[in-house]
Amino acid sequence: MGTQQACAQEKIERFDVDVTINQTGTVSIKETIYYDFSSLQKHGIYRKIPLIKENLDGKKYKLTVDNISVSDETGNPYNFTRSGEKEITLEIGDPDSTITGIHLYVIKYEVSGALTYFDDFDELYWNAVGTAWEVPIQNATVRITLPNRVFVEDTEVICYTGPLKSTVSDCAIGKMGNTLAFSLLSPFQYEIRSNSGLNAGEGITFALKFPKGYVAVLEPVKDKSGLIETIITVVVVIIFTLINIILPVKKASQLLKQRKNQKNKERIVAAWFDPPVAKDGSFYSPAETLAVLTGSLSSRALSAEIIYLAQKGYLKIISDGKKDFTFRKVKEADSNINTEQKSLFTALFGTKDETSTKELRKSTALGTKYATLRKNILKKLYDEGVYEKDLDKLRSKNSLISFFSMFVLGIGNSIIYAIAAKAEKPRTDLGIRAYSEAVSLKNFLSSQEESLDFQAEKQVFFERLLPYATAFGVEKVWAQRFEGLGLTNPDWYEGEFSPARMAIMSSILCNSVNGSISAAAPRSSSGFGSGFSGGSSGGGGGGGGGGSW
Numbered sequence: 001m002g003t004q005q006a007c008a009q010e011k012i013e014r015f016d017v018d019v020t021i022n023q024t025g026t027v028s029i030k031e032t033i034y035y036d037f038s039s040l041q042k043h044g045i046y047r048k049i050p051l052i053k054e055n056l057d058g059k060k061y062k063l064t065v066d067n068i069s070v071s072d073e074t075g076n077p078y079n080f081t082r083s084g085e086k087e088i089t090l091e092i093g094d095p096d097s098t099i100t101g102i103h104l105y106v107i108k109y110e111v112s113g114a115l116t117y118f119d120d121f122d123e124l125y126w127n128a129v130g131t132a133w134e135v136p137i138q139n140a141t142v143r144i145t146l147p148n149r150v151f152v153e154d155t156e157v158i159c160y161t162g163p164l165k166s167t168v169s170d171c172a173i174g175k176m177g178n179t180l181a182f183s184l185l186s187p188f189q190y191e192i193r194s195n196s197g198l199n200a201g202e203g204i205t206f207a208l209k210f211p212k213g214y215v216a217v218l219e220p221v222k223d224k225s226g227l228i229e230t231i232i233t234v235v236v237v238i239i240f241t242l243i244n245i246i247l248p249v250k251k252a253s254q255l256l257k258q259r260k261n262q263k264n265k266e267r268i269v270a271a272w273f274d275p276p277v278a279k280d281g282s283f284y285s286p287a288e289t290l291a292v293l294t295g296s297l298s299s300r301a302l303s304a305e306i307i308y309l310a311q312k313g314y315l316k317i318i319s320d321g322k323k324d325f326t327f328r329k330v331k332e333a334d335s336n337i338n339t340e341q342k343s344l345f346t347a348l349f350g351t352k353d354e355t356s357t358k359e360l361r362k363s364t365a366l367g368t369k370y371a372t373l374r375k376n377i378l379k380k381l382y383d384e385g386v387y388e389k390d391l392d393k394l395r396s397k398n399s400l401i402s403f404f405s406m407f408v409l410g411i412g413n414s415i416i417y418a419i420a421a422k423a424e425k426p427r428t429d430l431g432i433r434a435y436s437e438a439v440s441l442k443n444f445l446s447s448q449e450e451s452l453d454f455q456a457e458k459q460v461f462f463e464r465l466l467p468y469a470t471a472f473g474v475e476k477v478w479a480q481r482f483e484g485l486g487l488t489n490p491d492w493y494e495g496e497f498s499p500a501r502m503a504i505m506s507s508i509l510c511n512s513v514n515g516s517i518s519a520a521a522p523r524s525s526s527g528f529g530s531g532f533s534g535g536s537s538g539g540g541g542g543g544g545g546g547g548s549w
Contacts, residue, residue: 009038010035010036010037010038010040010042010135010547010548011036011038011135011136011137011138012033012034012035012036012133012135012136012137012138013034013035013036013102013138013139014032014033014034014138014139014140014141015031015032015033015034015129015137015139015140015141016031016032016033016140016141016142016143017029017030017031017032017128017129017140017141017142017143018030018031018032018143018145019124019126019128019142019143019144019145020144020145021115021124021144021145021146021147021208021210021215022147022215023147023148023214023215023216023403023406024215024216024218025112025115025215025216025217025218026110026111026112026114026218027110027111027114027115027124027126028108028109028110028111029107029108029109029110029111029542030106030107030108031047031105031106031107031108032104032105032106033045033104033105033106033107034102034103034104035102035103035104035105035135035548036101036102037099037100037101037102037103037548038100038101039100039101040100040548041098041099041100042093042098042099042100042548042549043093043094043095043097043098043099043548043549044078044091044092044093044094044099044103044548044549045092045093045105045546045547045548045549046089046090046091046092046546046547046548046549047089047090047092047107047544047545047546048084048087048088048089048090048130048132048544048545048546049065049087049088049090049109049542049544050063050086050087050130050541050542050544051063051064051065051084051085051086051087051088052086052087053113053220053541061113061219061220062086062113062220063111063112063113063114063220063541063542064111064112064113064220065088065109065110065111065112066109066110066112067108067109067110068082068088068090068107068108068109069107069108069109070090070092070105070106070107070108071105071106072103072104072105072106073104073106078092078093078105079092079093079094080092080093087544090107091549092105092107093549111541111542112218112220113218113219113220113541114126114220114541114542115215115218117212117217117219119371120212120371121209121210121211121212122209122210122211122212122214122215123207123208123209123210124144124206124207124208124540125205125206125207125208125540125541126205126206126207126208126540126541126542127203127204127205127540127541127542127544128142128192128203128204128205128206128542129142129198129203129204130203130542130544130545131163131164131201131202131203131545132201132203132544132545132546133198133200133201133202133203133545133546133547134200134201134545134546134547135200135547135548136197136198136199136200137194137197137198137202138197139194139197140193140194140197140198140204141191141192141193141194142159142191142192142193142204142206143176143189143190143191143192144157144189144190144191144192144206144208145187145188145189146187146188146189146190146208146210147187147210147214147215148187148214148406149214149402149414149415149418150187150188150210150211150214151188152175152188152190154210154211155188155190155208155209155210155211156208156209157173157190157192157206157207157208157209158173158206158207159171159173159192159204159205159206159207160204160205160206161194161195161198161202161203161204161205162202162203163201163202163203164201166202170194170195170196171192171193171194171195171204172192172193172195173190173191173192174190174191174192174193175188175189175190175191176188176189176190176191190208192204192206203545205540206540207540212399213396213399213400213402213403213421214403215403216403220541236404237404237407244405244410244413247401247405247410247413247416247417248410248412248413248415248416248417251413251416251417251420252416255416255419255420255423255424258424258425258426258427261432262427262432262435265429265432265433266432266435266436266439267433267436268436268439268440268443269440270440270443270444270447271440271444272437272440272441272443272444273441273444273461273465274437274441275289275437275438275441275468276289276292276433276434276435276437276438276441277434277437278384278434279384279385279430284434285305285308285338285340285341286301286304286305286307286308286467286468286470286471287301287302287304287305287340287373287377287471288377288380288381289438289441289468289471290304290438290471290472291377291378291381292381292386292431292434292435292438293435293438293439293442293472295378295387295391295425296374296378296391297373297374297377297378299370299510299513299514299517300470300471300472300473300510300513301471302344302366302370302373302513303470303471303506303509303510303512303513304467304468304470304471304506305340305341305344305467306327306344306348306509306513307466307467307470307505307506307509308341308467309337309341309344309345310327310492310493311463311464311467311490311492312336312337313330313331313491313492314329314330314331314333314337314345315327315328315329315330315345315348315349315492316328316330316492316493316494317492317493317494317505318493318494318495319493319494319495319496319501319505320356320495323508324356324357324358324508325356325357325505325508325509326354326355326356326357327348327349327354327355327356328353328354329349329352329353329354333345333346339376340373340376340377340380343369343372343373343376344366344369344373347365347366347368347369348360348365348366350365357508357509357511357512358512360512360513360515360516361511361512361515361516362515362516363516364516365516366513366516366517367513367516367517367518370516370517375392378390378391378392379392381431384430385428385430385431386427386428386430386431386434387425387426387427387428387431388426388427388428388431389426391425394424394426395421395422395424398417398418398420398421398424399417399418399421401413401417402414402415402416402417402418402420402421405417441465441468442472442474445465445468445469445472445474445477445478446469446472446474446477446478447477459487459488459490462478462482462487462499463490465478466478466479466502466506469506470506470509470510475502475503475506475507476503476507478499478503479499479500479502479503480499480500481499482499483498483499483500485499487499
């Protein structure tokens with residue numbers, strides 16, 4: 001071996017990966033590799049693509065990789081052989097000739113079973129650049145194309161870099177496309193760039209979270225759909241094809257009619273000091289009021305309910321300094337609070353008598369109750385006649401119709417039902433009255449009007465509406481209106497007290513509840529974990545590596 005060949009070092013100058021999430025549930029991969037053989041005499045490169053994916057329970061699932069092609073920069077195909085069952089090995093090049101210098105390889109393939117399906121979202125957790133490459137990579141870029149009609153603001157992306165199991169995020173994430181018009185013309189994209197080169201054995205992994213209902217469910221197992229399911233699918237497709245013109249017109253008309261009916265019956269005023277009143281004459285709680293207003297529930301509602309329970313005498317909130325608060329149980333939950341509040345109270349304390357915002361951020365107890373609480377409160381409002389339909393079921397129905405319409409060329413119908421999945425909240429006359437009261441209360445709480453002549457000096461007024469201001473996200477504005485009025489510590493709070501401190505408490509509590517919800521991120525039906533909870537480089541599907549031969 002000559003001195004020049006002994007000192008030569010192979011490397012990849014550029015590694016560009018294009019990942020496209022298809023509505024069929026498959027993922028299309030395009031890898032563009034600028035491989036520098038230096039002065040070494042080699043036949044080509046090899047690429048290893050793992051097919052086995054292991055979930056949190058140690059169960060192994062097999063991905064399916066089809067439609068493999070390899071070409072050069074002009075589109076001319078390369079000779080390659082495929083081998084392996086648990087890991088595909090592509091040996092690219094001519095065994096009868098050798099090459100040196102820089103050569104470009106474009107590897108394309110389609111993966112089934114790469115997506116992970118959770119209760120509240122779908123996710124692609126993918127090793128875009130695997131950690132098994134034997135050569136350094138000077139520049140790496142990953143471009144992710146979202147499913148059609150998915151907005152960037154409805155998604156989340158994180159990335160990891162480095163060797164296997166690294167949690168370092170030495171990468172930059174950019175967005176491409178940020179308008180509705182862009183979404184209708186072409187899908188949104190993310191671009192991930194490594195901030196520095198990758199050494200041999202280092203890679204890039206990303207996790208993309210996006211809303212449910214936009215891609216087909218294609219778990220990493222063989223499709224064993226029976227004849228009956230096939231017949232049902234065919235019948236559904238035929239029905240959608242036949243009535244594809246009627247459905248969008250009917251749904252659009254229905255949405256406009258609902259909107260007009262609500263606008264005609266709304267009675268929104270500038271100054272309203274009470275929460276909406278339920279059918280039995282009682283006031284709705286902060287969480288219920290938010291659900292009346294928005295047709296949904298956020299983590300803020302749970303924070304508001306905790307303050308509400310403190311005011312009712314079930315717990316005491318103690319300031320631990322500037323950043324943390326302790327919750328001390330005062331008495332057990334009883335019949336004076338509703339079922340959802342009892343469940344929240346139990347999740348907050350468990351078997352303990354004390355907990356804190358610091359512990360809450362890491363605990364999954366409260367987070368695991370969030371989805372159930374949300375569902376139960378919406379169901380309660382439906383049962384009480386606030387909404388004409390169960391909103392959870394209605395949203396699922398609209399999303400499914402939107403999804404399946406795409407397969408029968410029902411673009412208009414798909415768009416209308418996608419809008420309906422977010423916007424449709426059919427309220428009864430009782431619901432419109434409650435909605436008007438909720439909007440009026442929020443307007444009052446968030447008003448910049450300084451005058452509170454009638455009862456500004458009454459501390460009970462500030463305390464009573466603080467949980468509702470927290471639920472609406474306007475606690476800072478509400479607190480500012482009471483600064484300088486000499487409010488004193490209420491029975492349910494211990495520590496430094498002022499309206500501004502109460503706003504800070506609300507904010508810290510909301511962050512802790514968000515932490516609990518994130519810690520309790522749901523697992524998929526197949527048992528796979530999320531890349532947003534304990535993710536790392538090389539922790540997703542795909543990946544692998546390669547080298548020269």
